Amino acid sequence: MGLFSDVGRTVEKTKRAFTDNKRAEYVCLDCEESLDENYEYCPRCGEDSVEPAA
Numbered sequence: 001m002g003l004f005s006d007v008g009r010t011v012e013k014t015k016r017a018f019t020d021n022k023r024a025e026y027v028c029l030d031c032e033e034s035l036d037e038n039y040e041y042c043p044r045c046g047e048d049s050v051e052p053a054a
């Protein structure tokens with residue numbers, strides 16, 4: 001079972017590092033740009049793929 005807990009820990013660490021680093025409230029699902037506002041259209045790629053960050 002050691003393998004599974006190792007994978008889980010790595011994922012958790014990566015997720016935390018991402019949120020700590022960016023502090024974005026919203027993210028474009030298309031180009032993964034981090035945004036601090038809920039833009040209707042992504043200012044980077046122009047897609048209407050901006051969603052609240054998890």
Ligand SMILES: [Zn+2]
Pocket residue numbers: 028029030031032033042043044045046047049
């Ligand atoms: Zn985008």
